[in-house]
Amino acid sequence: MKFLHPAALTGLLFIVFPVLIHFLSKKKYRPWESSLFYIIHRDLKRHIRLQNIKNMLSLILKILSITFLTIGAASPTVGDANLKTIFVDTSPSMELVKEKLSEVLNKENEKFAFIDAISNQPFKDAQKLSKRPLLRTDLLKIPEGSLLIGDGRYPEEIARVINSKKIKVVLLHNLKEGSNFVLEKVQISPPVAYLTKALEVTLQINNEAIQNKASPTPATCSVSLTLGGRKVLLTALSLKPGKNTVKVRIEAPEKLRKLQNNLSYLEITLSGDEYSYDNNLVIPVPVAKKIKIFSNTPLLKQLVNSSPYFEAVNSTEESDINLVEAESPYPWSITFLKSGKKYHTVEGKFLPGVAPELRVLKNSLKKVPYPESKHGKFKNLIEKIKGKTLAVKKSASPKEKVPLVKEADNFYMMGFPFQPPFSENPEAVAMTHILVEKLFAKKALQNVIMAEAGEELSLKGLPLSNIMKEPMTNETFPILYDENTILFVPSTGVLIARTTVGENVIFANYNKKELIPVNNSLKYFSQKKVNPSKNLSIEFIMAGVILAFLSLIFF
Amino acid sequence: MHERENFSNILLEALKETEKLKLLIKIITEEVISGTRRSRYKGSSQEFSEYRAYYPGDEPRYIDWKVFGRTDRLFVKTFEEETKARVTIWVDTSRSMFLNNSRIKFAYALIVATVLSIIASRIGELVKLTMFPKNPVKTINSNPGEAIEFFEEHLKTQLEGKIPWKQLTHHLIKSTEGKRSLFVLISDFSPSYRQLAQGELENIYRVFPLLRQYQRGSKLVAVQVLDKEELFIPQEDILLVEPEDAKKLKIDSSRITTIHQKFMERIKGLQKWAVRHSSIFITTTTDEHPGTVVRRIISTI
Numbered sequence: 001m002k003f004l005h006p007a008a009l010t011g012l013l014f015i016v017f018p019v020l021i022h023f024l025s026k027k028k029y030r031p032w033e034s035s036l037f038y039i040i041h042r043d044l045k046r047h048i049r050l051q052n053i054k055n056m057l058s059l060i061l062k063i064l065s066i067t068f069l070t071i072g073a074a075s076p077t078v079g080d081a082n083l084k085t086i087f088v089d090t091s092p093s094m095e096l097v098k099e100k101l102s103e104v105l106n107k108e109n110e111k112f113a114f115i116d117a118i119s120n121q122p123f124k125d126a127q128k129l130s131k132r133p134l135l136r137t138d139l140l141k142i143p144e145g146s147l148l149i150g151d152g153r154y155p156e157e158i159a160r161v162i163n164s165k166k167i168k169v170v171l172l173h174n175l176k177e178g179s180n181f182v183l184e185k186v187q188i189s190p191p192v193a194y195l196t197k198a199l200e201v202t203l204q205i206n207n208e209a210i211q212n213k214a215s216p217t218p219a220t221c222s223v224s225l226t227l228g229g230r231k232v233l234l235t236a237l238s239l240k241p242g243k244n245t246v247k248v249r250i251e252a253p254e255k256l257r258k259l260q261n262n263l264s265y266l267e268i269t270l271s272g273d274e275y276s277y278d279n280n281l282v283i284p285v286p287v288a289k290k291i292k293i294f295s296n297t298p299l300l301k302q303l304v305n306s307s308p309y310f311e312a313v314n315s316t317e318e319s320d321i322n323l324v325e326a327e328s329p330y331p332w333s334i335t336f337l338k339s340g341k342k343y344h345t346v347e348g349k350f351l352p353g354v355a356p357e358l359r360v361l362k363n364s365l366k367k368v369p370y371p372e373s374k375h376g377k378f379k380n381l382i383e384k385i386k387g388k389t390l391a392v393k394k395s396a397s398p399k400e401k402v403p404l405v406k407e408a409d410n411f412y413m414m415g416f417p418f419q420p421p422f423s424e425n426p427e428a429v430a431m432t433h434i435l436v437e438k439l440f441a442k443k444a445l446q447n448v449i450m451a452e453a454g455e456e457l458s459l460k461g462l463p464l465s466n467i468m469k470e471p472m473t474n475e476t477f478p479i480l481y482d483e484n485t486i487l488f489v490p491s492t493g494v495l496i497a498r499t500t501v502g503e504n505v506i507f508a509n510y511n512k513k514e515l516i517p518v519n520n521s522l523k524y525f526s527q528k529k530v531n532p533s534k535n536l537s538i539e540f541i542m543a544g545v546i547l548a549f550l551s552l553i554f555f
Numbered sequence: 556m557h558e559r560e561n562f563s564n565i566l567l568e569a570l571k572e573t574e575k576l577k578l579l580i581k582i583i584t585e586e587v588i589s590g591t592r593r594s595r596y597k598g599s600s601q602e603f604s605e606y607r608a609y610y611p612g613d614e615p616r617y618i619d620w621k622v623f624g625r626t627d628r629l630f631v632k633t634f635e636e637e638t639k640a641r642v643t644i645w646v647d648t649s650r651s652m653f654l655n656n657s658r659i660k661f662a663y664a665l666i667v668a669t670v671l672s673i674i675a676s677r678i679g680e681l682v683k684l685t686m687f688p689k690n691p692v693k694t695i696n697s698n699p700g701e702a703i704e705f706f707e708e709h710l711k712t713q714l715e716g717k718i719p720w721k722q723l724t725h726h727l728i729k730s731t732e733g734k735r736s737l738f739v740l741i742s743d744f745s746p747s748y749r750q751l752a753q754g755e756l757e758n759i760y761r762v763f764p765l766l767r768q769y770q771r772g773s774k775l776v777a778v779q780v781l782d783k784e785e786l787f788i789p790q791e792d793i794l795l796v797e798p799e800d801a802k803k804l805k806i807d808s809s810r811i812t813t814i815h816q817k818f819m820e821r822i823k824g825l826q827k828w829a830v831r832h833s834s835i836f837i838t839t840t841t842d843e844h845p846g847t848v849v850r851r852i853i854s855t856i
Contacts, residue, residue: 029794029805034785035745037797037804038756039821040814459706474709 004075005536011070018062020056059263061551065544071539179268181221182206182278188266193227193285199250201225203268207239227285228264233446246450563783563842573710579612580666582781583846584673584699587853589725602840606630617809641734642675643727644668644684647742647780650799653714654782661714663841664741665706670849671739672702687723688716717747717799720758720795726807727762728769735772737856744779744825760825775834776852783840817829829831 183206225233270279569575617631652661682695693705746755828834
């Protein structure tokens with residue numbers, strides 16, 4: 001409990017008065033001897049004891065009354081939002097930051113103390129922050145309830161450590177004077193790059209070099225975009241002070257056909273800046289070489305038409321067909337491509353039972369009547385598929401049996417994240433659809449890990465339930481940094497997914513059915529961890545008045 | 556002549572000089588002496604007095620068998636005593652007789668005892684004057700002057716200690732030596748705070764039935780002497796002090812009336828208890844003329 005007006009606590013000195021009155025107002029009794037003492041002492045002793053208790057209660061009530069009234073006057077506050085200390089870089093380049101901060105503080109209507117933390121070497125300081133032990137030690141020294149404003153490069157770590165100390169964190173950029181452009185965010189549209197379509201790249205660049213709002217001067221910088229190791233664009237940009245959103249266009253990246261897999265990387269680099277550490281971003285770009293599917297089943301047709309990963313072909317005679325799914329007795333074939341060239345084709349016919357099972361799989365995922373556990377229907381279906389073999393015709397040898405699903409090849413299935421009743425959970429249904437797509441678009445996705453709800457799993461020796469408590473780094477959770485991995489950890493109440501569509505990690509609160517991109521995860525943490533403050537003045541004053549009333553009425 | 560005045564004032568004045576007190580005793584004695592000097596005390600003399608019911612322990616030779624023949628009930632004869640009777644007067648010298656720095660309560664009790672001794676000895680009774688828990692004994696035999704001497708000698712005795720009521724009862728019974736006696740106990744009949752916890756109140760009550768049981772022919776006259784101010788506590792906030800154990804109790808003025816009522820109820824209860832066990836219980840306060848008290852004692856014998 002904290003007090004907004006601690007000076008009012010001096011009112012506790014008033015407790016002296018009822019105590020003094022209590023002792024000074026005691027009656028003076030005249031001594032009187034009587035041998036008849038024995039007749040009355042038993043009755044009176046009880047009476048006197050009661051009287052003493054009543055007097056003491058009266059005194060206690062008065063003391064409590066004054067105590068409560070005084071505490072009420074001192075505005076007692078509980079909660080974490082009673083922030084007292086802010087660390088701010090007050091260098092001239094932080095003018096906008098300070099303005100923004102003032103707005104925030106005015107809204108929150110709290111009293112703050114400002115402490116200057118001027119740094120001449122923000123970059124080096126930021127590097128220090130990256131050393132976790134040092135950071136942790138430093139943060140532990142910060143008083144509880146502090147508001148820390150610093151560099152935004154390491155939001156996750158700072159957020160975690162500080163939230164454990166109940167410190168609200170607002171991360172703003174810590175920069176010094178000079179031209180400085182910060183490449184904050186990059187988005188591509190569409191999220192999957194198509195070989196035949198132009199790729200629109202949206203850059204969010206913060207120009208912090210000139211922060212004088214009175215005389216804004218645009219600055220010029222150049223931006224280069226490299227896709228798959230090939231420079232695809234170099235252009236100059238004019239940036240006004242503050243945040244700028246710039247869109248650049250990369251024409252149809254035909255040359256991506258030469259890439260070995262379906263994932264490429266887009267590197268964006270700004271130049272013309274004195275501080276280059278925040279001028280570079282690399283994002284993964286899934287390259288959608290759509291899987292060509294021939295299907296005559298309505299379900300798959302619908303799936304293919306609504307998916308960015310599939311492309312329907314009208315005839316099995318067309319080239320580059322990846323998957324043929326049809327009612328028996330239609331034959332099917334899967335063609336594997338390497339660098340845009342066909343290197344392996346699997347052909348066959350659905351053996352009795354396999355096609356219906358595949359269909360049942362899709363239908364069951366779509367209609368979602370669902371499994372009770374990881375050993376449930378879904379798992380069984382996968383197992384069944386694994387066990388089946390297809391007749392494969394290869395050019396070299398006439399016939400060879402090949403497993404339909406190779407566990408090591410494309411995905412791992414470890415159960416299912418949602419609890420029944422499945423159909424009542426729209427989030428689960430939506431997720432399932434996504435999964436189905438991912439499963440079929442396995443060329444853009446390597447691993448899928450699904451954890452049973454409530455199940456304690458470990459990943460590389462670290463329990464997944466602790467995933468939020470531990471700093472998540474490339475070393476501790478490399479699998480999370482594998483762009484082709486989806487990880488569901490419902491047992492922690494949090495879904496962590498790494499998708500191929502731009503944002504790296506998605507934190508999702510399973511219970512709240514909300515997905516929060518990593519850039520906003522800090523906000524999520526803050527909202528969740530920092531309790532709102534509550535002023536208890538009225539409660540204390542009411543209690544004080546009631547106690548005073550009681551002491552007057554009953555005694 | 557003094558009865559209409561508050562005797563306490565006279566006694567307070569007289570306490571300053573022993574001679575005045577002695578004179579006061581003589582005056583009171585003269586005032587009291589009147590009427591028959593013949594003892595009406597029932598003893599085993601040869602002059603028949605009356606019948607009374609037989610109790611186990613009575614000598615069978617006194618059973619009137621003729622009456623038994625007529626009524627089928629046993630009666631024994633009682634006789635006027637011709638010889639000197641035994642009168643034992645006990646005066647309380649415990650700390651509770653010294654109240655509020657005044658010896659008036661004890662002086663009053665001693666005056667009553669002295670006057671009674673003088674009168675008894677004058678009419679030829681054998682008087683044994685003693686005190687308790689201090690135990691000086693004076694036997695007065697036809698010389699009233701000895702009672703005055705006893706009075707003078709013990710007027711300023713130190714008032715301390717408590718009365719061990721249980722032992723006192725045994726002592727009373729033992730002191731009669733099997734003969735029927737008249738006991739006059741002059742005390743405030745109040746146990747101390749600690750005695751109360753030890754059950755001494757019950758022992759006070761037991762004096763009466765025990766004496767009746769073991770000394771059937773004897774008679775006990777209990778004279779409860781109280782200071783007027785201990786019975787009538789002033790109507791103000793009082794720290795009531797128990798004199799023997801110095802135990803204290805705060806009493807608000809509003810409760811004084813109730814307390815006085817309780818005092819009176821308890822005193823009446825004790826009186827009824829004594830009567831029920833064939834004893835006399837007289838309560839007096841120091842403002843009452845001692846002559847009146849002595850007359851009341853004599854009238855009950």
